[in-house]
Amino acid sequence: MATKKPIGTITRGTTNPNRLRRIDRFIAAMPLLRKTAAPIVVDLGFGASPITAIELLARLTKVNSNAHVVGIEIDRERVERGLAVAHSHLHFTHGGFETPLPPELSQKADVIRAFNVLRQYDESEVRAAWQLMASRLSTIGRLVEGTCDEIGRLASWVTLDSNGPLTFTISLRLQGLELPSKVAERLPKALIHHNLPGEKIYDFLQALDRAWLINAGLSAFSPAQRWLATCQTLETQGWQIHTDKKRRRLGELTIDWSAVAPEGF
Structure with a gap:
């Protein structure tokens, strides 16, 4: 029987x-990593x-030594490179958004990371694409879809469950950061064309920049202190932030998807 063409x-x-690394840390902190x-x-499209x-598995095994990582690629040559380093907890297979899993594993993924x-x-x-990937999730599974720059200093992503988007996250290198809205260059595809006046994502990034500038004086202590104060300022303005203090210090901030979602999403 002919193999189906990857989507x-x-x-x-x-x-x-x-x-x-920023996304790896976010995934490793998910409660489901410890519960499962x-x-x-x-790692879809590795x-x-x-x-x-390889790096994702190394970070996850610090949380759960029984974790498995499956690298999926639509390019067969890339899969072959992965198979050369595969082992009992690191797998590679040919596929696309349909997210095929090796037969020796459960046929539902607990986390799917689709980055860039x-x-x-x-x-x-x-x-x-979201719906197809989400259909491959376990009952408590999560899809993390987003974009980052070439060296991982700017990143943003959407976290979804099988029913749709839940939250939006940005993660920034705070040292030397001029304005947090720099992340606009690396917004997920669902948002990147909506950073315009009248759109929710635009309003959020503008509020974030203003809060960052208001707290400029705290940079004398550290960029992390300035970021913590920035997050607190946003909260006083009514933005609901789901990120704890430890993760805020990493330059991370998570809000409800509904706070930035474009019409139709």
Whole structure:
């Protein structure tokens, strides 16, 4: 019987060591990683090198030594490079948004990370890709879809469950940061064309910049102190932030998806 063609198109495959460290930390902190006996985490579209899948597993095993990572690529040559370093907890397979899993594992993923994948697609294709990936999640599973810069200093992502988007997160290197709205360059595909007056994401980034500037004096203590105060300022203005103090110090901030969602999402 003929193998079904993977759903999606080949990405440029650009990747760098440590590029996805911010997202790895976010996934590793998910309660489901501790609650699940042997969590299956997918690195979808891992790129020309398997390094991001290798690093993801290394970070997850610090939380749960039984974690499995599955690297999925639509490019067969990239899969072959992954198979060269595969082992009992690190798997690689050929596929796309349909998220095929190796037969020896459960056929539902606990986390799917799809980073810098949808960037090359049209916005009109995002919802279908989200829905297809989300259909492959376990009951408590999460899809993390987003974008980051080449060295991982700017990142943003949407977290979804099987029913749709839940939250929006940004994570920034605070040292040397001029304005948090710099992350606009790396917004997920669902948001990147909506950073315009009258759109929710624009309002949020403008409020974030104002709060950052208001608290400029605290940079004398540290960028982290300035960021903590920035988050507190946003909260006093009515923005509901779901990030605890420890993660805020990392330059991370998570809010409800509904606070930034464009019409139609």
